[in-house]
Amino acid sequence: MQDLIDGYQQTKRMLRALRTLNTDAAERGLLSSMISDCEYAIEWLVSGRRPGNKRGVERRAGYQRERPIDPIRIQSYVMQSTAGSPANITDWERWQIEEALRTLTPLERACYEMAAGQGIGHGDIASMLGISRGNVSTLLGRAEEKIKLNKISSLFLQ
Known part of the structure; x- marks a missing residue:
């Protein structure tokens, strides 16, 4: 898992370097979007839940948790x-x-x-x-x- 996180962080650094070198506004926007996607994936991998969620599945109310009964x-x-x-x-x-x-x-x-x-x-x-x-x-x-x-x-x- 750590290898995957390291790979995303390395890709994010390379994309930031490309964005600083690039002068075309359209390409800079595309690179910024790619950087944002990498940050999203890194946060998800580190935290274990979807970024931006205020309540994870483990914090649901009792009636929202489903526990199957035989x-x-x-x-x-x-x-x-x-x-x-x-x-x-x-x-x-x-x-x-x-x-x-x-x-x-x-x-x-x-x-x-x-x-x-x-x-x-x-x-x-x-x-x-x-x-x-x-x-x-x-x-x-x-x-x-x-x-x-x-x-x-x-x-x-x-």
């Missing part, structure tokens, strides 16, 4: 429910649960199902979903509030 792994948690066997729940009770969870966002629902359904801790949920522990607590609070409001306003959940 769907089979999530399904295995859903299937190993500690809240009781699906055989113990009637169709009406299952429908009521689905109705109560209907207003939740996918992330709120995932957090709520893992915490309330499987008894997984906030830290483990955070690591599985790739979010912070505080964010898990916030999402669970919002989910519980939405479920409570849904229970009050729905005729079927009383």
Whole structure:
């Protein structure tokens, strides 16, 4: 990598020397553009990110970072429910649960199902979903509030 940086710096020095010797304005402009391109490449190689970016990918907000999760792994948690066997729940009770969870966002629902359904801790949920522990607590609070409001306003959940 250092060889590449040294090569760009040497090319930049040669272009500057050519620009001082050249008297044609059009060629001087072209050489200045080439020097600028070399400086851009050098800065990118040295810093490891595109020049001019104020925020690199490592400084994105939590919701902008994408962390792939294996769907089979999530399904295995859903299937190993500690809240009781699906055989113990009637169709009406299952429908009521689905109705109560209907207003939740996918992330709120995932957090709520893992915490309330499987008894997984906030830290483990955070690591599985790739979010912070505080964010898990916030999402669970919002989910519980939405479920409570849904229970009050729905005729079927009383």
